[in-house]
Amino acid sequence: MFNDIVPNPNMTYNRFKSLLLNTKNLTRPFLIHPSVQMENPPLVIAAASVLKELCYKNKEELQAGFITAGWDRKNGPQVYVVSLGGMLISQPVTIGGSGSTYIYGYVDAKYKPNMSREECLQFATNALALAMGRDNVSGGVAHLVVITEKGVEHVVVPGDKLPKFHDE
């Protein structure tokens, strides 16, 4: 089971959907270093920007996209997406990877702003289960990470506990 959710110091998590296996280790030095020198933990946008710089400057060599999500004191919870060419944007909700094409409709229909933690967890679990049901290269267990001011919680949903939908 390859866990592709990677922590950065202090409550910023990066989800990798890339072909380059080395990207996991590249961002840590960039973010640990500033936080040694500054008192505050890094901003979420700082982490996202580091990834954006990597993707944008090396766009010829790399095929990598990232979703960076976290909490910081200045702006609260945030989600950033760095796409293949290195564009960085902030969105309330975003999906990526090969299985994401199958759940664009579901996410567009079911997402509403200001959901509670439980609603969000259920929404994410359902979306992942639907995608895993259709995409042949997605499957196994669902890893969920809940990031708040208080800290980080890792929730694992094994395959047999995933919601079942009416499919053939």
Next chain:
Amino acid sequence: MAAPAAMIPYFGQQMSSKNDLVPDWTRQEVSTGTTIMAVEYDGGVVIGADSRTTTGAYIANRVTDKLTPIHDRIFCCRSGSAADTQAIADVVTYHLNVHSGVIELDEPPLVETAANLFRASCYRYREELTAGILVAGWGGVSFKKILNPVAVGGSGSTYIYGFMDSNYKPGLNKDQCLELTAAALSLAMERDGSSGGVVRLATISEEGVERRVILGNQLPKFSSH
């Protein structure tokens, strides 16, 4: 469309393909990129399609009718090459008319017969054709078999597999099917560049065929983010 088509052979011979005076889309085949859907309910079937036909990046027709009647109570939803699907539909319509006209039967042709006729053309000429066709209708009481209660097709269909898996359940009535089809098509049209325009729906049952159109501003809206 007639004017540029007449100009193309003349210009094509004189100018190189990189020339800006002749846009790229004049050289592209006409395609119904599409999202199409069919949902069965007790007593009939609801079919739906978007209305966009493209040649490359140009929308050749923004109010296309992709729901083509094959027989009184049998329709097909067309996706893929516009020319290929129209040609195949014409062939199948001809065969079905021969089937019920010449060979006098008491009952209308079965939907499965129409589907088999489509399959015969699509399979035999599969190297030459680009066609994805859904066949739906109400045909005959003597032979009832659930081939597939729900089907989606076309380039936009990938985006709504998750939505359909979670929202469809067996036993929906006609109005629920119509709502589900309209919602699913709107979601797909929002995400797929080759699908768009209006939503065309048709309900096929024993009583007949009922068609309706949902215009762009009347489409169900979802949270935009």
